[in-house]
Amino acid sequence: MNDLRRLEAFVAVAEELNFGRAADRLGLTQPSLSRAVGALERELAVALFDRTTRRVALTPAGEAMLPDARAAVEAARAAARRARRAGGLVVVSKPDGDLGLLPGILDALGEPAELLFAATGDEAASMLRDGRGDVALVAAPFDRAGLDVEQVATESRVAAQPSGREARTLREVLARPAVTWPGVDARLDAYYRARDPRTRPADPPPERLGPPAKDLAEALRLVELGQAVTFLPVSVARRYPREGVAYREIDGLSDVRLQVAWPATSRSPRVAAFVRTATRTP
Known part of the structure; x- marks a missing residue:
């Protein structure tokens, strides 16, 4: 020591x-x-x-x-x-970032787990590296340094737009101001604004940055007031129906890739059991 x-x-x-x-x-x-x-x-x-x-x-x-x-x-x-805390399992996730799969995974796992919430995927990854968490269920992209990762599921994203003023194509929706997310990694902010490498219209319009939001409630309020658009997983959109906000599927919009991550040095049987359960969850 x-x-x-x-x-x-x-x-x-x-x-x-x-x-x-x-x-x-x-x-x-x-x-x-x-x-x-x-x-x-x-x-x-x-x-x-x-x-x-x-x-x-x-x-x-x-x-x-x-x-x-x-x-x-x-x-x-x-x-x-x-x-x-060697006797337990600590699972990290974003509050709305598990595509609705975490309850089923925990039920199938059959043993109790402590839950910790992170604001972003990068924060969840940091919680694994510094020992606060054992395993995380998190959507890419995030900092994978020092972690092992496996794919769990994919899900489409939708564009959240002001009701009655919906764009119908990717180019149309990208021409509108998009909610920005101060404090997150630039790569993640680009994904949130559908300016990530997997969202590539043939002739992308100039980027228009919208007002900032700290959380989902602020983002949806900005959409409702006609200030910006934002992009959400289908499961999150279903969970938050809102008067004044229309959710529309847009061809060409990149999907959500949910992954399970854990420290590369982990030898925990509980972590291994969680990973096996998560990766076979339909």
């Missing part, structure tokens, strides 16, 4: 470039932090920081070490989280 504490100390100082702030972040005194960093430097026989009375900077050795040290600390924390 001493090695892990020293790595945590190194990472904190490397990210803060200030021993006082790093000590506060770790809940240590500054002398304790300095001793931990000094012990690591002596163990490695290399200086990791250039220290003066005015500044702290990483040496080339420190810069080279930081990515691996950060990964080691994150992996250790994830392992500790999993060990503390």
Whole structure:
């Protein structure tokens, strides 16, 4: 554990470039932090920081070490989280992102599971990597780094448009402003706006960015008020019928690809059972 504490100390100082702030972040005194960093430097026989009375900077050795040290600390924390709850299964999903399949999967699994909700697929993936979750049911695209993934199901998307003013072709609907999603990855935002690589009309119109939304309720309100269009899985559209909003299938619109993801290092029998159940769910 001493090695892990020293790595945590190194990472904190490397990210803060200030021993006082790093000590506060770790809940240590500054002398304790300095001793931990000094012990690591002596163990490695290399200086990791250039220290003066005015500044702290990483040496080339420190810069080279930081990515691996950060990964080691994150992996250790994830392992500790999993060990503390070794008896259960934590499933991550978006609240409306399971195409309605999660209840059937859990019933077929036949054992209890804790559910955690994520706002985006990337957040769900992050929850797997840092140990908060064991397995996720999530729609692509998302960051698959460090994860194993299998396909579960596909579903069509529909265009949500103001009632009475529906576009009927892909080019027509793409000519209208589309709801934007600040804070999400650009690749995911493009998918939400039907500007992803799998949605390719022959002669795409210029892109028109609509107003932003934080969640589905805001997006549908913007559609109802005639401010923009948005694109949803069929199962979500069925769940949220709304006066003033028309859902229309559009030829050429990319579909939803629901996938099950789990840490590539996982050896959990419960995770394996969930994956088997999810991938054979009709």
